[in-house]
Amino acid sequence: MSNQILVIDDDQDLCRVLSNFLKKSNYEVDVAYKAGEALEYLRSKSYDLVLCDYKLPDMTGVEALQKIKVLSPDVAVIIITGYSDVRTAVETFRYGANDYVTKPLYPDELLVTVKETIQKNQERNEARSGKPAPKPKKEEKGSESQPKFIFGRSEASKSVQQYVDLIGPTDMSVLIIGETGTGKEFVSNSIHKQSNRSDKPFVAIDCGALPKELAGSELFGHMKGSFTGAIADKPGSFETANGGTVFLDEIGNLSYENQVKLLRVIQERKIRRIGGQKDISIDVRIIAATNENLTQAIRDGRFREDLYHRINEFKIDLLPLRERKEDILTFAELFLKHANQSLNKEVKGFSEEVIQHFMNYQWYGNLRELNNVVKRAVLLTKGEKVQPDALPDEISRPRAFAAKDNAEPEEDSHTLRSVSGEAEKQAIINALEASRYNKSKAADLLRIDRKTLYNKLKLYKIQDY
Ligand SMILES: Nc1ncnc2c1ncn2[C@@H]1O[C@H](COP(=O)(O)OP(=O)(O)OP(=O)(O)O)[C@@H](O)[C@H]1O
Numbered sequence: 001m002s003n004q005i006l007v008i009d010d011d012q013d014l015c016r017v018l019s020n021f022l023k024k025s026n027y028e029v030d031v032a033y034k035a036g037e038a039l040e041y042l043r044s045k046s047y048d049l050v051l052c053d054y055k056l057p058d059m060t061g062v063e064a065l066q067k068i069k070v071l072s073p074d075v076a077v078i079i080i081t082g083y084s085d086v087r088t089a090v091e092t093f094r095y096g097a098n099d100y101v102t103k104p105l106y107p108d109e110l111l112v113t114v115k116e117t118i119q120k121n122q123e124r125n126e127a128r129s130g131k132p133a134p135k136p137k138k139e140e141k142g143s144e145s146q147p148k149f150i151f152g153r154s155e156a157s158k159s160v161q162q163y164v165d166l167i168g169p170t171d172m173s174v175l176i177i178g179e180t181g182t183g184k185e186f187v188s189n190s191i192h193k194q195s196n197r198s199d200k201p202f203v204a205i206d207c208g209a210l211p212k213e214l215a216g217s218e219l220f221g222h223m224k225g226s227f228t229g230a231i232a233d234k235p236g237s238f239e240t241a242n243g244g245t246v247f248l249d250e251i252g253n254l255s256y257e258n259q260v261k262l263l264r265v266i267q268e269r270k271i272r273r274i275g276g277q278k279d280i281s282i283d284v285r286i287i288a289a290t291n292e293n294l295t296q297a298i299r300d301g302r303f304r305e306d307l308y309h310r311i312n313e314f315k316i317d318l319l320p321l322r323e324r325k326e327d328i329l330t331f332a333e334l335f336l337k338h339a340n341q342s343l344n345k346e347v348k349g350f351s352e353e354v355i356q357h358f359m360n361y362q363w364y365g366n367l368r369e370l371n372n373v374v375k376r377a378v379l380l381t382k383g384e385k386v387q388p389d390a391l392p393d394e395i396s397r398p399r400a401f402a403a404k405d406n407a408e409p410e411e412d413s414h415t416l417r418s419v420s421g422e423a424e425k426q427a428i429i430n431a432l433e434a435s436r437y438n439k440s441k442a443a444d445l446l447r448i449d450r451k452t453l454y455n456k457l458k459l460y461k462i463q464d465y
Contacts, residue, residue, distance in 0.1 A: 003118055004046070007031045008038040008064070009053040009080060014105075018051070021107050022114070035059040035067065042071040048118050051101075054081040054089045065095045070211040073218070076121035078113060080105070083392040090365040093180040094250055094291065096209020100365075100372065102392070109379050112342045127203050128218075130240040149186045150334055152327030156319045160187060163316055168194020173266070173311045176289040178318030181368030184289040185249065187316060191287060192245040200244030203237050208250030215258050217274055226275020238271050241284050251288040251311065252297050259304045262286075266310045286311060321363040321370065328358050328370070335371045336386075339378035348384040354396075357388060361395045425460040428453070432462070 005027045009015050015031045022029045030045070032038035035056045041047075050068055054061040065077060079100040081089040089100055098117045101110055151161040167174060168191045176184045185204060192202045210218055217227075221236030238246060248254070254262065265271055266286060270279040288311045297303035321328060332350065340347055350358070354377075363369055377390040388396040428446065435441035443453040456462075 002026050002028050003048040004028045005030075005114070006038060006041055006047045006050045008033075008035060008050065008056065010034065010057050011053070018105070018110075021110075025111055027114075033057075035064040038064070039067055039071060042068060042075075046072065047075050048122070049076045049078065049114060051078050051080060051114075054079050054085055054092070054100075061089065061092055062095055065092055065097055065209075066211070069096050069209045070213065073209065073211060073214055074121075074125045076117045078117055083394055086369065086394075087364045090180050090369070093365075093368070094208045094253075096206050099368070102372070102376070106376070106379055108343055109375055112375070116342075124204055127201055128205070128237050128240060130201070130235065147334075148338075149183070149190075150330070152324060153330050154319075154324035154326040156324045157327055160316060160318065163314070164190045164194060167191065167314050169196060171195075171285055172313040173285070174287045174314045174316060175294075175312040176287065176316045176318060177291070178289070179291050179320045179364075179366055181366035182318040182320060183367055184291075184318060185247065187318065188245075188247040188287040188289060192247075192285075195245070195285065197244045197285060201241045202245050202247065203241035204247040204249060205237050206249045208253045210253070212255050215255060216261065219258060220261060220271045221273035221276075223273050223275035226273075230275065233273070236271065236273065238265060238282050238284055239280060242282055243284075245285045245287060248286065248288045248311075250290060252290045252292045252294055252303060256302075256304070259307050263304065263307045263310065266307075321366045322361075325359055328363075329355060331367055331370055332358060332374055335374040336378060338371075339375040343375070343379055345378050345381070347378045347381045347386060350386045351388070353388050354386050354391065357391060357395050357398070360398060421460070424456070425462065428456055428460065428462060 005022055007015055007018050007022075007029060008031075009018075010033050012033060015033065019029045019031050030041050030047075032041055035052075035058050038050070038052075042050075050072075052061065052064055052068070056064055059067070061079060061081075065079075068075065068077060076098045077092075077096065079089055079092050079097050081100055081102055083102045086100070086102065092100070098121060099113055101113055151157045164187060174188070174191060176187055178184050188204075189202060192198060205219065207215070216222075217230070217234065217236065219236045219238060221234050221239055222230045224230055224233050248262075261271070265282055265284070269282055271282050272279050294303050294308055298305045298308055321331075329350075332355075336347060336349070339345065358370075365372075373391065373395065374386075376392075377386045380390040381387070428442070431442040431445040432439075435445060439453055440450060443450045446453065448456075
């Protein structure tokens, strides 16, 4: 059966083009122009993927994402965003977005992202529901295929690799701290592979995407009839992962109640399903990740200190890419090879100028952003090397954007200047009406001289009665 996709965007032309294109590629597609409308679809039908614009008329991207995840916790979500919003759109990864694509959309690139996202999400969901992971394909000798993940070559990355080798074989709980897209899941998975649990499940749970109402059941399971919708007994992720590793991404988002239950799993190695009568023994290793400051969360009373110490037997800090610049080119080259493979291209490398731009850019979305930028650049490159014109302006013309950031905001209906202008215009009209269009009196009322009033009448195109 073909995969089901829901497109949410208020740009009707874009929706039509996207829908036609995805249908031609054998997907089944529904379209919603508002988040509210999309939620109606999600209530009645299940989807494999939601393609969601970051700026919707009736909700912010994060709000829409949270609501989507309540109705459909297992669905994959790709955010559609303009490049200028990438810096804020990366926030959505804390709430369970899987990837993003930037406007203007390119069909080939979109198709690769859609395919990869659906596949990766299916694998994750299957691991959570207890299906054995597919055996990795053996790489043929002499094949061009590239490793999917690597450690970088910066000193910081080498230390991370050493830590992984060192603590991998132990049973220690590990806390991984890093910004979005720094590779926390990859590191967590590497630790699991180094352990003697490697032939047992690795179950990744995105606590940021878990709706509060469902988190307990997802993690600890439930018994039939224990709440509306519990139509059958269901094991939680901890039971499914028994013997293996549970990766709790964005652990800071776990509710207080579930923090208490998690503490019990760690201390007593037992869980009880929601509505269940008996304890079930559990043996899992816990690896947690966060991109927020948990010590602050403890101070604010949002995170339990005892739990923090339990999950933090060993801490790994993943630096943002901008603080380990030696890694940028290594990863860019890896992503270039992946992009060549998936887009059927033969781009050989990057021009010197492009490398300079990569080095100077801030990469707030870290490796995820670098991967996406390289993929787009490979698609747009006709020659052997990627040139600056294949990069987003924000990266290739950083000065123009820095200048724009510092400049006065443009006049549109939302700027402060235009709002105060509107208020001034209205005050003048009121004064003119109050003085029965006697300009001297109106100027007196406004406490300005006649000449200024005439200038303002011209400026605001107020009719001269
Ligand atoms: N070591 C790596 N090698 C190659 N690609 C990587 C590596 N780490 C991360 N990536 C790329 O970055 C993307 C995000 O990685 P990952 O999900 O591990 O990061 P994360 O820190 O867990 O992100 P988030 O906080 O958003 O969940 C991956 O899909 C991959 O494209």
